[in-house]
Amino acid sequence: MSGESKSRGPLFNVLIVVGGLIFGFGLGFSHMARPEVVLNFLQFEDFGLLFVMGGAAVVTGVTFAVASRSSGRAPLTGKAYTRRLKSFDRNVLIGGGIFGVGWGLSGICPGAAYASLGIGNYPILFAIGGMFAGAYAQGLWRKHSVSDRPVSSEAD
Template structure:
């Protein structure tokens, strides 16, 4: 198999993974507006359990994959379990994202599943997320132009 076709098969494989992710997010209640308000008002902790059990299950699975030194099933390469690095804007960025999360009752992943379910209000949120992502790109591109260093997006 040529390098190109391997890459395209690998790329297309993300679609069924997305289907699974969207489906479980919906079943987990992560696409239901009331659970977001309930989480931040401490009146219904459904989504706290989702995040906690999700992280715990992920931690166990990752430990098992590390133990057997699993290779990726699609490319046969060793899996790098590298965490995202700390960055300068992490603290204000995370606070801003959190406020948007509460205000719009959605996060970047669940918003997409909400749109699939037919939640029309998600279209306004989607427009906003695209705009915010774009603005960050504009801001960073300007910073790069005015300084010597080239900063890669993340």
């Protein structure tokens, strides 16, 4: 067991599942788990998704602002709040483009794909299978590309 998972409280996994259930219920309730609604948004025909995402961003932003000021520690892990910066590089740009094309073709993003199963959209399993296959292929590609690089004698 890793050191990180040892520091988590006993209710950590339960809270994660409850949060996921609330998220999934919200996606289903707002009809954002239906690919045709997402595709209508991407074709500028229905802007409901914009309001759902905006509402979620506001609630999340306020929650993090209040939580980080009140205790300075994450409630589930007890770790200090810190900024996690990811450089904007070629991999982020290409990966984001591939993700966007997949989202546009399938009409569904990963979170909504799982919620879509809950409303009976079983053909979405093909998209979920594609997400797993794509992630696996990327892992193989990264492993192959890293193993082809010469080992540097310099310390990082």
